[in-house]
Structures are given as C-alpha cells and as structure tokens.
Amino acid sequence: MFLPTPELLAAALLLDLLLADPRWLPHPVVGIGRLIALQERFYRRLGLDGYGGGLLLCCLTVLLTVAAAATLLRLLQLLSPLLAQAAGVLLAWTCLAARSLHRESALVVAALERDDLAAARQLLSRIVGRDTADLDREAILRAVVETVAENSSDGIIAPLFWLTVAGPVGGLAYKAINTLDSMVGYRNERYDRMGWASARLDDLANLLPARLTALLMVATAPLVGLSAGNGWRIWQRDHGNHPSPNSGHPEAAAAGVLGVRLGGGSFYGGVFKDKPCLGDPARPLDIAAYRGAVRLMYAATIAMTLLGIAFLTVLQ
Incomplete structure (x- = not known):
C-alpha cells in the first residue's frame, strides 16, 4: 500500500501512456494548488509574507499532502487491501x-504546422512561464523543446524516482514540492522572501533526478537515432549555464543529443532575462528537433521505469 513495488511503477506508467490526464478526472495537483493559494492569502492577511510565512507555507503544504494521501490509503486498507492497492x-x-x-x-x-502563430503562442503560454505574445516561429520551437527537456525531469523522471524511493505518498510529496515552486518559487518582489523555502526545497528534491534525467537522455540517445557522444559533451560543458542548479542538466543534455542550441534571453512578466545558451547550432531548431525531443523523453521515461522496476525487484 505505502511501499513502492515494481507492479506499482509499471501500472502507473501504463496508465499514463494510455490515458494521460483525463480532463474529467479530479487531479491531486489541482487540490494542492488551491491549498497553496488559500494559505498564501491567509498568511499575507496576517502579515506573514516573509521568510517565516514562506517556510510555514512550504512545510504545511507538504505535510498536509502527505497526511491526506497516507490517511486515504490507510482507510482504504481497512476496507479492502485490494482497493488500497488500486x-x-x-x-x-x-x-x-x-x-x-x-x-x-x-x-x-x-x-505551427498550420502557420497559425497566434494559436501557437496562446497554446505555448499554457506550458511555459515566459511571455509568448511576440515570439516568432523559431523562438516558439525553442521554448517547446526546452519545456519538453526540462519537464522530462520535473514531470516524469523525478516523480518516477520518488515513487521508486517512497511509493505513492512520496510521489505526491514531490508533486506538492514541485507545485509550490511553480506557484511561489519566483525571484521577484512578491515571492523573493515568501517563496524562498519552496524554491530551495524544490532544488533539493530535484538534485538527483535532474542529473539522472540527463544521464538517461545521453544513454538512450542512440536508441532513438540521436547522438550520445555530443549529448555527453554538451551536458558536461553547458549545464552550469542555466540559472537553475538543476534544469541546466536535462536541457544541456537534450541540446547536445539533438545537436541544437537552446537557452538565451526571454521576457518573463515583461522583464527581459538574458541567459547563456546551451549547445551548439549544428542542426536547425525545427519541428524535426521537437520530434527528436519527444522520442528522447519517452526513451528516458521507459529507461527510468525499467531501472526502478529492477531496483525494487532486487529489494523484494
């Protein structure tokens, strides 16, 4: 019920590959997001909008998420062990x-394939944090490839890692941490102090998964027709160019494997942030590069799942 098993990882990935996130199904992250927003408003009314309030927000969100998941599974276990496993x-x-x-x-x-830049910008705004209103075709493709690379870690490999280590409760704890970072972990006037604890905890939770993602991208690159050698070289050379201590690893590895250049400056909330580039422009940043990034994401996902299954099988 609480402990991770090979069957848990395999079944979870199979459901994700078959069904994704059905829009009609209530998602825990939505509830976590509402919990964060409710707490933030409450703490700000109390004047707790500094480091102390941010620490309280961070700790309570993770603790309440863990408590809710553990309590649900425990209650279902009392009713039926099979129901709890499901x-x-x-x-x-x-x-x-x-x-x-x-x-x-x-x-x-x-x-983009329909040459509908307006629609591409609007759809892109749903999956990236940068401003999208004035992006041209190449900038849109760059943003898409970057978000596939970064979220291969944050949205797939890291959850698989924590599911392997700590089961479904651990996986949801990671999602709470990641949601906190995406909502309050910004370096701006509003969240610089209140979001500090959430951002640092997210950095810690992704420390190993981000590097594991980069390694898996390099290792599986030949399986999807991409360059492992260049991926390793660019990963080692450019991972420190990203302002995040973790995101630079999968993005640099992906840039090298694909043979494209990622990174560079973008606008966030109307403010231009100039960031170093990752990779060399050996190939055009086009739709073929995006499709390569998707193949790489799936290859790394399957490899991580197999590693997790093997690890848990040995422990049994």
Whole structure:
C-alpha cells in the first residue's frame, strides 16, 4: 500500500501512456494548488509574507499532502487491501505527465504546422512561464523543446524516482514540492522572501533526478537515432549555464543529443532575462528537433521505469 513495488511503477506508467490526464478526472495537483493559494492569502492577511510565512507555507503544504494521501490509503486498507492497492496505483499515475507533456506540446507544434502563430503562442503560454505574445516561429520551437527537456525531469523522471524511493505518498510529496515552486518559487518582489523555502526545497528534491534525467537522455540517445557522444559533451560543458542548479542538466543534455542550441534571453512578466545558451547550432531548431525531443523523453521515461522496476525487484 505505502511501499513502492515494481507492479506499482509499471501500472502507473501504463496508465499514463494510455490515458494521460483525463480532463474529467479530479487531479491531486489541482487540490494542492488551491491549498497553496488559500494559505498564501491567509498568511499575507496576517502579515506573514516573509521568510517565516514562506517556510510555514512550504512545510504545511507538504505535510498536509502527505497526511491526506497516507490517511486515504490507510482507510482504504481497512476496507479492502485490494482497493488500497488500486488507489495507490491511481495516486502514482497522477504523479506522471509523459503523455500530457507530449499532448500539450504537440498542440503548439500542430499550430505551427498550420502557420497559425497566434494559436501557437496562446497554446505555448499554457506550458511555459515566459511571455509568448511576440515570439516568432523559431523562438516558439525553442521554448517547446526546452519545456519538453526540462519537464522530462520535473514531470516524469523525478516523480518516477520518488515513487521508486517512497511509493505513492512520496510521489505526491514531490508533486506538492514541485507545485509550490511553480506557484511561489519566483525571484521577484512578491515571492523573493515568501517563496524562498519552496524554491530551495524544490532544488533539493530535484538534485538527483535532474542529473539522472540527463544521464538517461545521453544513454538512450542512440536508441532513438540521436547522438550520445555530443549529448555527453554538451551536458558536461553547458549545464552550469542555466540559472537553475538543476534544469541546466536535462536541457544541456537534450541540446547536445539533438545537436541544437537552446537557452538565451526571454521576457518573463515583461522583464527581459538574458541567459547563456546551451549547445551548439549544428542542426536547425525545427519541428524535426521537437520530434527528436519527444522520442528522447519517452526513451528516458521507459529507461527510468525499467531501472526502478529492477531496483525494487532486487529489494523484494
């Protein structure tokens, strides 16, 4: 029920690949997001909008998520062990986002194929944090490839890692941490202090998964017709160019494997942020590069799942 098993990982990934995130199904991350927003408003009314309030927001969100998941599984275990196992698989499924990442990014690329830049910009705004209103075709493709690379770690490999280590409760704890970072972990006037604890905890939770994602991308690159050698070289050379201590690893590895250049400056909330580039422009940043990034994402996902299954099988 609480402990990870090979069957849990396999079933969760299979459900994700077959069904993605059905829009009609309530998703735990939506509830976590509402919990975060409710707490933030409450703490700000109390004047707790500094480091202390941010630490309280971070700790309570993760603790309440863990408590809710553990309590649900415990209650279901009392009713029926089989029901508890099924619920564990369903909770693990909600932690993964491979098909959803593919689906949402493919909508952007489909709009580009129709030469509908307005639709591509609007669809892109749903999956990236940068401003999209004035992006040209190449900038849109760059953003799509970057988000597939980054979210291969945040949305797939990292949850699989924590599901392997700590089961469905651990997977949901990671999703709570990641949701906190995506909502309040910004370096701006509003969240610089209140979001500090959430951002640092997210950095810690992704420390190993981000590097594992890059390694898996390099290792599986030949299986999808891409360059492992160049991926390793660019990963080692450019991972420190990203402002995040973790995101630079999968993005640099993906840039090298694909033979494209990622990174560079973008506008966020109307403010231009100039960032170093990742990779060399050996190949054009086009739709073929996006499709290569998707193949790479799936290859790394399957490899991580097999590693997790093997690890848990040995422990049994």
